Amino acid sequence: GENVEQHPSTLSVQEGDSAVIKCTYSDSASNYFPWYKQELGKRPQLIIDIRSNVGEKKDQRIAVTLNKTAKHFSLHITETQPEDSAVYFCAAIVTNAGKSTFGDGTTLTVKP
Amino acid sequence: KAGVTQTPRYLIKTRGQQVTLSCSPISGHRSVSWYQQTPGQGLQFLFEYFSETQRNKGNFPGRFSGRQFSNSRSEMNVSTLELGDSALYLCASSSGQGSMNTEAFFGQGTRLTVV
Numbered sequence: 077g078e079n080v081e082q083h084p085s086t087l088s089v090q091e092g093d094s095a096v097i098k099c100t101y102s103d104s105a106s107n108y109f110p111w112y113k114q115e116l117g118k119r120p121q122l123i124i125d126i127r128s129n130v131g132e133k134k135d136q137r138i139a140v141t142l143n144k145t146a147k148h149f150s151l152h153i154t155e156t157q158p159e160d161s162a163v164y165f166c167a168a169i170v171t172n173a174g175k176s177t178f179g180d181g182t183t184l185t186v187k188p
Numbered sequence: 189k190a191g192v193t194q195t196p197r198y199l200i201k202t203r204g205q206q207v208t209l210s211c212s213p214i215s216g217h218r219s220v221s222w223y224q225q226t227p228g229q230g231l232q233f234l235f236e237y238f239s240e241t242q243r244n245k246g247n248f249p250g251r252f253s254g255r256q257f258s259n260s261r262s263e264m265n266v267s268t269l270e271l272g273d274s275a276l277y278l279c280a281s282s283s284g285q286g287s288m289n290t291e292a293f294f295g296q297g298t299r300l301t302v303v
Contacts, residue, residue, distance in 0.1 A: 110290075112294075120231070125291065165230065167231075174221065174243035175243070178230055
């Protein structure tokens with residue numbers, strides 16, 4: 077079955093620095109790759125996503141890159157702020173099969 | 189548009205009992221996925237339903253089952269509860285078809301505690 081590995085499991089950065097989280101997937105049928113942010117006690121919320129026909133997508137301070145050949149995708153957060161502190165999950169999804177696999181999450185701490 | 193609604197929000201059950209959780213998706217969404225979240229274990233995929241059919245299932249024992257109704261509402265059932273079933277159960281809804289509108293929206297979850 078699909079396996080998604082997410083690294084690192086914890087990440088601590090100073091405010092203003094950049095943060096990078098990487099995920100690797102195994103199922104070549106995966107065609108949709110969302111990233112979710114989950115704050116303590118809250119539901120996961122989508123922050124950015126990328127489809128398999130796109131290599132990079134950016135939304136203000138957040139960007140995602142996808143390398144289909146290597147089967148890995150990354151989340152990049154620039155100019156981090158304390159409110160970016162949360163758990164971030166990546167996922168690899170086969171949209172027409174309803175199959176979704178999440179990474180184990182990365183706890184990001186941004187120190188003021 | 190109303191969001192994804194899960195009921196109940198909290199539940200305490202004893203070992204051996206069974207439990208049913210409910211998820212009402214966003215209006216118009218036909219796909220509902222269920223996940224188990226435990227500390228340090230991330231989001232474990234349970235199953236996904238689309239138009240009343242289970243399209244995919246994760247690696248969970250047969251004690252975990254689900255169904256979807258014609259109005260897209262979904263229920264999941266856990267029989268013969270074990271202490272290890274204590275977790276936050278999340279459902280997510282999406283349109284579920286094609287390559288567009290694939291964003292999934294999560295409910296608040298049901299916190300199940302087995303004692």
